[in-house]
Amino acid sequence: MSEFLNTPEAPHAPGASIRHTRDKGEPRFPNGPKADPAGSHFERRIRSFQPRRSRVTAGQADALQRLWADRGLDIDGQLTLDLAELFGNTNPVVLEIGFGMGEATARMAAADPDTNVLAVDVHTPGQGNLLNLADHMGLTNVRVGNGDAIILLREMLTPDSLGGLRVYFPDPWPKKRHHKRRLIQPEFLTLAATRLKPGALVHCATDWEPYAEQMLEVLGAHPGFENTVPDGGFAPRPAFRPLTRFEGQGLDKGHVVNDLLFRRVQHGQHGHHTEEHREHDQRDNDQSSTGA
Numbered sequence: 001m002s003e004f005l006n007t008p009e010a011p012h013a014p015g016a017s018i019r020h021t022r023d024k025g026e027p028r029f030p031n032g033p034k035a036d037p038a039g040s041h042f043e044r045r046i047r048s049f050q051p052r053r054s055r056v057t058a059g060q061a062d063a064l065q066r067l068w069a070d071r072g073l074d075i076d077g078q079l080t081l082d083l084a085e086l087f088g089n090t091n092p093v094v095l096e097i098g099f100g101m102g103e104a105t106a107r108m109a110a111a112d113p114d115t116n117v118l119a120v121d122v123h124t125p126g127q128g129n130l131l132n133l134a135d136h137m138g139l140t141n142v143r144v145g146n147g148d149a150i151i152l153l154r155e156m157l158t159p160d161s162l163g164g165l166r167v168y169f170p171d172p173w174p175k176k177r178h179h180k181r182r183l184i185q186p187e188f189l190t191l192a193a194t195r196l197k198p199g200a201l202v203h204c205a206t207d208w209e210p211y212a213e214q215m216l217e218v219l220g221a222h223p224g225f226e227n228t229v230p231d232g233g234f235a236p237r238p239a240f241r242p243l244t245r246f247e248g249q250g251l252d253k254g255h256v257v258n259d260l261l262f263r264r265v266q267h268g269q270h271g272h273h274t275e276e277h278r279e280h281d282q283r284d285n286d287q288s289s290t291g292a
């Protein structure tokens with residue numbers, strides 16, 4: 001398995017890039033992910049990612065073209081997902097937001113074949129890489145989402161549909177004026193709480209200590225979640241989470257990594273669930289909302 005994690009480029013030469021000699025308006029990947037699946041309707045949102053146009057290798061492009069129709073999902077905000085239909089079974093579905101190049105995603109999916117992983121990112125090379133990994137490793141429990149996870153949560157997932165949430169090394173947005181772009185905020189948690197089943201695990205990790213403190217604070221204060229760590233602090237990295245690519249870069253710089261393991265509380269516990277739904281519905285009706 002590990003050789004695929006390092007060289008998912010076959011049958012093309014490793015690292016070979018493809019040249020795009022397209023006519024104006026022609027899609028980059030006709031059978032692959034759409035460039036901006038949700039379209040301008042959602043453009044006013046303050047987003048947690050920076051749109052970037054990145055080089056796609058030949059192997060990644062091949063995977064996008066070949067596998068997207070079966071294993072990809074454009075997050076266009078237009079339909080409500082039937083997750084059993086998407087995965088072809090009724091196993092629990094864990095949402096991973098921001099999988100990067102997908103190496104950790106693939107390893108975790110391989111280690112737990114009875115859990116479906118809906119892995120979402122906007123990063124096209126990573127989408128191709130994860131599709132390639134899933135293909136080479138024979139993983140049937142991975143689907144790759146293309147677009148903003150906030151739109152997926154708000155528009156396309158039903159209440160209580162997720163068995164877990166993973167957010168590993170989200171963009172730290174270190175500058176103060178960018179803090180509003182950070183994903184883990186009270187509004188985001190309120191939305192996520194409505195989509196998570198009671199008992200679902202929320203697993204976050206970051207190598208940016210001020211963000212780790214913020215995560216601990218907002219998760220700890222949110223009525224929809226409880227810390228699985230008895231003293232209410234950070235969790236040791238669980239054995240089931242492999243090192244990620246960004247984590248490796250952070251460790252090389254001497255950063256400290258913190259994991260957070262929280263659980264979605266039972267409905268009615270603390271008496272807040274109904275209120276969360278009401279708050280969420282209100283946000284759905286407010287088109288001018290900036291989102292998380």
Ligand SMILES: C[S@@+](CC[C@H](N)C(=O)[O-])C[C@H]1O[C@@H](n2cnc3c(N)ncnc32)[C@H](O)[C@@H]1O
Nearest residue numbers: 048049098099100121148149168169244245246
């Ligand atoms: C710093 S990278 C970490 C990647 C990976 N988890 C790792 O540890 O190597 C964060 C990723 O989150 C993605 N991202 C940020 N906000 C997102 C959102 N709202 N929806 C989907 N992906 C998002 C970015 O595109 C980026 O690839």
